[in-house]
Amino acid sequence: MSAKELGTSAKNTWCPGCGNFAILNSVKTVLKSIQDDGTPIENVVLVSGIGCHAKIVDYINANSFYSIHGRATPVAEGIKLAGPELKVIGFAGDGDAYGEGIEHLVFAAKRNIDITMIIHNNRVYGLTTGQYTPTSPMGFMGRSTPKGTLEYPINPLELMLASGATFLARGFSHGLEQLKEIFKAAINHKGFSLVDILQVCVTFYNMYEYYDKRVYELKEHDPSNYSLALNKIREWNYHDEAPIALGVFYKKEKETFDGKFISAKKDINLDINANIDKVLADAS
Numbered sequence: 184m185s186a187k188e189l190g191t192s193a194k195n196t197w198c199p200g201c202g203n204f205a206i207l208n209s210v211k212t213v214l215k216s217i218q219d220d221g222t223p224i225e226n227v228v229l230v231s232g233i234g235c236h237a238k239i240v241d242y243i244n245a246n247s248f249y250s251i252h253g254r255a256t257p258v259a260e261g262i263k264l265a266g267p268e269l270k271v272i273g274f275a276g277d278g279d280a281y282g283e284g285i286e287h288l289v290f291a292a293k294r295n296i297d298i299t300m301i302i303h304n305n306r307v308y309g310l311t312t313g314q315y316t317p318t319s320p321m322g323f324m325g326r327s328t329p330k331g332t333l334e335y336p337i338n339p340l341e342l343m344l345a346s347g348a349t350f351l352a353r354g355f356s357h358g359l360e361q362l363k364e365i366f367k368a369a370i371n372h373k374g375f376s377l378v379d380i381l382q383v384c385v386t387f388y389n390m391y392e393y394y395d396k397r398v399y400e401l402k403e404h405d406p407s408n409y410s411l412a413l414n415k416i417r418e419w420n421y422h423d424e425a426p427i428a429l430g431v432f433y434k435k436e437k438e439t440f441d442g443k444f445i446s447a448k449k450d451i452n453l454d455i456n457a458n459i460d461k462v463l464a465d466a467s
């Protein structure tokens with residue numbers, strides 16, 4: 184299926200200029216390239232949460248599951264366990280993934296399940312018209328905090344690294360080529376991968392100028408080194424005026440939960456069969 188055929192007839196309702204368009208276009212290109220590499224589109228499942236970002240699954244002609252706010256991660260995990268051959272890609276917002284669904288992300292990272300989570304981090308609740316999220320900076324003035332928030336943001340990549348994620352990267356909705364590279368690497372990674380995207384919401388929190396001045400591409404960084412990754416991830420805390428690195432911070436090969444789950448399931452089935460044989464033999 185070509186990138187064009189991966190589109191749908193659903194009317195796109197994102198605001199003109201929204202950073203979600205860059206994510207959509209990059210994902211479609213990467214899905215095309217993954218098919219060229221031998222994965223049929225039938226083996227790809229997209230999962231979304233609830234928010235502006237979530238509409239992405241309406242605009243891609245592939246198997247998808249529109250889940251509920253905060254629950255894209257466990258739904259993606261369930262699909263992976265039921266169909267280990269599938270490539271499962273979850274899309275979630277910052278409110279969605281880093282607020283209501285944060286515990287799911289922590290445990291998915293901890294168990295290193297082989298799914299990819301793409302976080303459209305616009306640092307605001309877009310769909311519900313502009314409330315603050317866990318990554319909004321201190322003092323953010325939104326619909327629910329007209330005088331400014333009184334708390335500092337979390338650094339989601341630091342939390343994910345500490346939780347056990349084995350692939351961590353940051354992209355920006357002004358960097359199409361880099362987004363494609365990062366997405367492909369994340370989807371091909373065997374283990375829990377998370378891409379935090381600075382996805383600009385032009386309507387409720389337009390950060391293009393701010394980011395354009397500060398972002399730079401990670402070069403000569405060794406992503407296999409945990410301490411270096413941690414230092415780079417801590418360089419910008421989603422609040423201060425530091426430079427903002429884009430690229431792959433961390434990548435590690437490690438046994439996956441789904442791999443262990445399949446082996447455990449086989450053993451259990453064997454035990455059950457052995458027990459049934461014994462019961463039948465005893466009864467005869």
Ligand SMILES: Cc1ncc(C[n+]2csc(CCOP(=O)(O)OP(=O)(O)O)c2C)c(N)n1
Nearest residue numbers: 233234235236252276277278279308309310
């Ligand atoms: C369980 C549940 N809680 C809250 C909501 C209300 N709600 C819908 S979208 C949304 C915020 C979306 O923000 P975010 O996840 O950052 O996505 P964005 O719209 O910015 O892409 C909220 C709070 C809901 N639909 N379901």
Ligand code: SF4
Nearest residue numbers: 198201235309384385
């Ligand atoms: S409200 Fe913001 S995130 Fe939602 S479609 Fe518009 S620009 Fe995009």
Ligand SMILES: [Mg+2]
Nearest residue numbers: 276277307309
């Ligand atoms: Mg958001």
